Amino acid sequence: MKLAHRETACRLAATLIVSLGTCLSGxxxxxxxxxPSLNLPDRVTDLSATRVxxxxxxxxxxxxxxxxKLPLKDKIAIRVSRREGAGDQPTEAGQLQFAxxxxxxFSEPLPAALATGVPRPIAYFIELNNRNGRSAxxxxxxxxxxxxxxxxxxxxxxxxxxxxxxxxxxxGDPQAAVRLRRKLLTPPPAKPHTGPLPATPEPxxxxxLVESAGPAQAxxxxxxxxxxxxxxxxxxxxxxxxxNFFELDGEFSAPIRVDALDVFPPAAPVGLAAxxxxxDPASGTAAxxxxxxxxxxxxxxxxxxxxxxxxxxxxxxxxxxxPVVGPAFHDDHVLPGHxxxxxxxxxxxxxxxSGRSAExxxxxxxx
Numbered sequence: 001m002k003l004a005h006r007e008t009a010c011r012l013a014a015t016l017i018v019s020l021g022t023c024l025s026g027x028x029x030x031x032x033x034x035x036p037s038l039n040l041p042d043r044v045t046d047l048s049a050t051r052v053x054x055x056x057x058x059x060x061x062x063x064x065x066x067x068x069k070l071p072l073k074d075k076i077a078i079r080v081s082r083r084e085g086a087g088d089q090p091t092e093a094g095q096l097q098f099a100x101x102x103x104x105x106f107s108e109p110l111p112a113a114l115a116t117g118v119p120r121p122i123a124y125f126i127e128l129n130n131r132n133g134r135s136a137x138x139x140x141x142x143x144x145x146x147x148x149x150x151x152x153x154x155x156x157x158x159x160x161x162x163x164x165x166x167x168x169x170x171x172g173d174p175q176a177a178v179r180l181r182r183k184l185l186t187p188p189p190a191k192p193h194t195g196p197l198p199a200t201p202e203p204x205x206x207x208x209l210v211e212s213a214g215p216a217q218a219x220x221x222x223x224x225x226x227x228x229x230x231x232x233x234x235x236x237x238x239x240x241x242x243x244n245f246f247e248l249d250g251e252f253s254a255p256i257r258v259d260a261l262d263v264f265p266p267a268a269p270v271g272l273a274a275x276x277x278x279x280d281p282a283s284g285t286a287a288x289x290x291x292x293x294x295x296x297x298x299x300x301x302x303x304x305x306x307x308x309x310x311x312x313x314x315x316x317x318x319x320x321x322x323p324v325v326g327p328a329f330h331d332d333h334v335l336p337g338h339x340x341x342x343x344x345x346x347x348x349x350x351x352x353x354s355g356r357s358a359e360x361x362x363x364x365x366x367x
Contacts, residue, residue: 041130042066053250056144064100079092110146165223169233177235180233185257226261266296268345276289288332295327301347304327305344306342310339318331318333335364
């Protein structure tokens, strides 16, 4: 009996030891203390800069989190700086605030000392500071050129032609190219075209660069008749510094508005040919003359008008009230032994008619 009690006491003691060990190893034993977050906003890595005339503009995206991957909540203080040379001390350009995740922007006119002289690079960068004025470091540098910009474009004018809009301006700096910036003023249709192959919408803005070696004019072939456009021009000086290429852009000219009205008829058809067929009493086939010509390629072509005359009589339209769709016509209102002259014109969807083609003459055989 004493032995049984002793074994039971040993088993209870062993169970108590195991339970106590389990509790000591997993019952909320505190770990090592963690340092408090400094709440440093993440560095900006997408800073970009442009210069037009003497105005420099910066854009970037504000971070959503701090360096500890915790969400940022309040507006963030930003310091903008610029540096001309690699070893120069940075100069503060401005201070501002933006909310986390915002698309941010900053603009400043260049100081007079940086807006004159030979082209040379200057770097902008920004720092995002916490409440204690500390940051995780400067952003990526964004470089523009200091120095005197090319002069503005003057005398910009436009003329609508059948092949597009021709733009002209006064000659200027022979070393600078000219950038033409076009803006679409016509609103898009309320119900865009749909179908198996819907039309690609026209871009709201488009740029055209004219090299400095060319004449002071350009032809914009990408316009759509019926739309209105705004054009502005600026001179662009491209500079190579340490095997890197930069642009120094002048100010934009005053805008001009162009209404691209289609008042131009199609081209006159070419290649008109006439072939006569004699009447065949046996089959009951009447005499006729078949006409054919090369098709026009205008996108807004509606069809063709066919004209006929005998000798020096006035021209008469024989194609009916509606234009002929294809480049062919069958004339069965002819008489054997008679000679006819034909001419064909093209008509667009706006009703503009071309001049007549070169004449084609044919005599109907006698029976």
